[in-house]
Amino acid sequence: MTGENDLFVQKALAGQPIDHCLVIDAHGHLGENPTFPIIDTDPASVVASMDRIGIDALWVSALPAIYGGYAERGNAIVETAIHRYPQRLFGYTVVDIGYPDRVIPTLEHGQRAGFTGIKIYSPIGNVPAPTYASPNYEPLYNFADVHHLPILAHTWGSELDDLEPWIKRYPNVNILLAHTGSAQLEKYIRFGREYPNVFLELCYSLSPRGFVELLVREGLADKVVWGSDTVFMSATQQIGRVLFAKISPEDKEKILGLNAKRALYTETT
Amino acid sequence: MDDLHFIACDAMVGAPRQPLTGGGSSVEDLEQEMAHLHISAAIVRHRFSLECTPYLGNQILMDETKNHSNLIPAWVLTPDGDEPDYDIAVTLQRMRTVGIKMAWICPKRHSFSVESWCSGDMYAALADARVPLLLDWNGQTPGELHHICAEFPELRVIILNPSREGRDRLLFPLLKHHPNLYLCLCPVYSVHEGFRYLYNHFGASRWVFGTGYPEAEGGVSITGLLYAGLPDHVVRAVAIENIERLLSEVR
């Protein structure tokens, strides 16, 4: 399969937008980043980049909501953006999981403001934070279950053990495992096969060769969801992992949009 | 841009101790990947030079790329040079005699300092011949890189795997201070609006193209460049013209 007859490859090589099928980016961010300065955090630059690539919709959370104890301040950035681009940008609410009394009020605010998912984050670096095993997560999963909200979970392999009991306990809550392939790949593959409510999200800066092909070979073409991690990374680059993958165009359509449509319940939002 | 093709500046061929999981790493496999990605030529280094012995790796590279006119071999160097002379000027002369126009170093693996008290003669000889030097961003500290570029301003340095940390607080001052510092825009350079920022602040002539072969999915670099919203002449400069110019200026 050289891709000569593959419309995805042809359009990519011509720099033309992928406009012949649904493209959803399930993993994006807005706002400033703590460890390095992002070049352009303006949602307009994100939407312009989506237009060039042919991305129909992007689901975002705010970087400032993730790292500190001020989730509401970060969520406000996303709230403004999703109201500015209501057909293109969709919001993940982030909660201050270290403060259990804030969880439900923040989610309720998100619900009123039109957020359509929840992003959760495990401890990063040496900043202490609750793990995914924390009972603080219980009201969050209950809320997701009642309100039919998907959860995007930052993972880097080791968190999957802590997530598994929640995945089993809430079979109607779709959980997207971010950064599939970053570590402990066998576990992601097992989760993807075993749990109908688990989806494997792709973004990963190393863009390993043959990786999308491997997931398809493992029978997961219906469970892989494309995400870019823009603006923390670049969607213009991450899209190339799927467009040039040596898989069928039908599987590319699933990974680029159809699977995310299911995973993110976009039929109902 | 129907006829656009690319020159990849960061390929590495050669068998690792065990096969890679994502694909092959031979000259033949590289050429298949090049056809898939519309890459017309590639600068190639040899893995044996990195993981085993440097100069035997150069010989294996010459053997494996012989009769492949689309592959441009790059020799690994050490500041002490190759046998029998152990004189970097002589090694470089031999390298130029067989037509090699690109060099790379692995200071950590080959146990030398990149500072001029250790590697200065090597930089001087490379600068004199206008042979570009490929350096991995993680092979030395930004301070060491500043030292190299400041002491040898004529040396053309191409950074492989440049930092993807946005408007990087270490990389961007280096670009500002050192006009002969070039970046290879390869798969790990995943920076939102990065290509446009580089072009707007430093012009079109200091960026070359890479695909991270064999470890990375090279299509990532193609979409990164073509969906960046750059003018056509800038895309061509990055894809092919800048590296062609650097190679043509080797003397």
Ligand SMILES: [Zn+2]
């Ligand atoms: Zn992220």
